[in-house]
């Protein structure tokens with residue numbers, strides 16, 4: 001591969017001369033997926049029985065993929081580090097799932113969902129993938145209803161909808177504030193059925209710690225049995241990673257505590273490109289941080305912005321007052337004022353930045369001054385407390401338990417927090433990574449959301465990938481493997497991967513330093529939040545890269561891992577994950593430094609309009625940055641996939 005040197009604000013890195021190809025099908029946008037499905041090579045039922053697929057992850061993306069692929073007849077091995085598939089982080093999803101059903105007859109369509117997603121992502125996603133996502137969204141709802149998912153219904157009996165940010169229609173299907181849980185129960189039932197009939201084997205409490213390649217293709221994984229500590233080898237003809245996002249690189253996030261980047265990062269080190277790692281989503285409505293030693297942040301679902309009004313006091317002198325004592329005319333409903341067309345339902349990146357600006361302006365509330373109000377008094381007056389309780393009761397209860405404040409009686413205090421990662425493993429139209437036979441689905445891939453995901457679109461994408469896309473696209477690779485036969489694990493490639501994993505573990509135990517993995521993680525998170533969080537500067541990012549390199553050196557000289565390998569040892573689990581987070585954190589900062597523009601959740605202070613809005617540079621940055629491992633975490637190679645917009649005109653996003 002031909003490479004040339006480039007200078008990224010004083011850092012010398014290499015860039016590939018070959019543009020990266022998405023392999024999107026030819027033809028008009030609306031027909032691409034249909035045409036693809038009609039021409040993709042098929043694997044006959046008899047041959048499917050001879051082919052093995054490993055699916056890592058049992059969240060919505062993994063469980064739906066594993067269930068569908070087993071149902072098709074492949075032999076599936078599915079892995080989760082949790083005790084039960086149902087503990088996957090997807091279970092935490094609250095607000096809902098989008099689909100272009102147009103049940104409300106309010107002007108929705110497949111094209112509008114496609115358009116909203118491209119625009120919401122600030123024109124940094126791939127048109128054909130996004131159109132396919134919008135197209136299959138309607139099937140997801142049918143599939144889930146057939147499984148018995150108890151979506152909310154309206155009086156007529158039709159499924160109910162509500163609105164999420166960045167759109168002017170109601171297309172979000174929901175099951176109270178527990179949509180992820182109900183969808184996961186549906187996917188888990190399908191998976192359990194396949195496990196019962198023997199077409200799928202579940203390996204719980206197994207953590208993938210390396211990818212095995214044979215002749216350049218993904219042919220298996222090395223997993224650590226988290227109960228016994230043993231390293232185990234598993235082979236397959238293809239591997240699917242549905243291992244979730246990497247928001248916990250920031251330490252404090254709304255993600256489940258154990259979410260981590262190890263599977264994706266280890267695949268990256270084996271050749272899978274990492275796409276747009278700096279594209280992270282900061283969610284505007286989370287319960288504010290309350291202390292130095294907090295390890296988890298709690299989301300208050302975006303659905304609350306359907307009825308809740310966001311405000312801060314107009315006058316700094318009022319910030320310390322009880323909110324109920326601040327008069328109506330002294331409140332600044334800043335989202336409604338600045339963005340009248342979308343009001344409180346502007347996209348997340350816009351709402352988060354607006355909250356930060358209000359707090360930077362000295363009008364933040366609460367003890368820390370880092371909070372704004374989300375107020376339901378108008379909704380309660382109009383709809384009644386019972387109706388509001390019916391819609392959001394469990395979220396209100398959660399808020400009250402955590403803060404000891406009653407949101408029916410006074411506004412919630414909220415502040416932005418890390419929530420979702422749009423970046424992830426780069427995949428082509430078939431969801432195949434740059435490593436042949438390695439696929440990535442759900443939040444683990446760099447996804448269809450560009451630089452900012454719209455609310456309720458992650459569940460849609462995870463289930464689209466698992467139920468409707470991978471079952472077609474994986475056959476295109478596996479059709480070449482019908483004569484390959486079983487993949488043995490008794491080969492030099494598997495032995496080498498075990499050796500590498502064992503050496504990593506030995507190295508961590510051998511340090512015998514003084515600091516816990518947790519303490520390194522907390523320090524990494526602080527560096528990331530301050531420099532690669534809601535707003536970024538070249539200077540801050542360069543400093544962060546230096547700090548992370550120093551932190552990595554300190555990690556390998558002063559880490560302490562108690563216990564031994566061959567026992568249940570969560571401290572070792574954590575140390576291995578933090579080691580990978582540190583490397584990924586550096587890449588995120590480099591990616592953010594390289595992208596000299598502001599778009600979506602990536603806000604570089606140097607690039608903003610006079611109104612403080614994100615200023616894109618479409619001439620120079622309408623591309624996916626797909627980073628290749630260059631032998632050392634500090635020397636990645638940049639590959640570019642140029643984004644082509646044939647159907648949507650690139651404009652400045654406006655929600656005013």
Ligand SMILES: Cc1cc2nc3c(=O)[nH]c(=O)nc-3n(C[C@H](O)[C@H](O)[C@H](O)COP(=O)(O)OP(=O)(O)OC[C@H]3O[C@@H](n4cnc5c(N)ncnc54)[C@H](O)[C@@H]3O)c2cc1C
Pocket residue numbers: 056057058059060061062079080081082085087088089090091092093094095096097098179180206207208209242243244245254255256259260262263299419420441442443444455456457458459460462
């Ligand atoms: C609080 C909260 C609320 C949300 N609400 C919504 C919402 O209302 N609507 C919406 O669209 N989105 C929502 N999201 C986002 C959405 O929940 C996630 O993006 C989505 O569930 C991710 O699903 P997934 O299947 O890709 O990954 P996950 O659900 O994270 O599953 C990952 C799986 O991979 C396994 N795994 C990971 N690494 C390894 C490894 N190395 N070895 C073995 N197994 C591994 C885990 O055990 C797990 O089974 C919310 C997110 C949060 C944090």
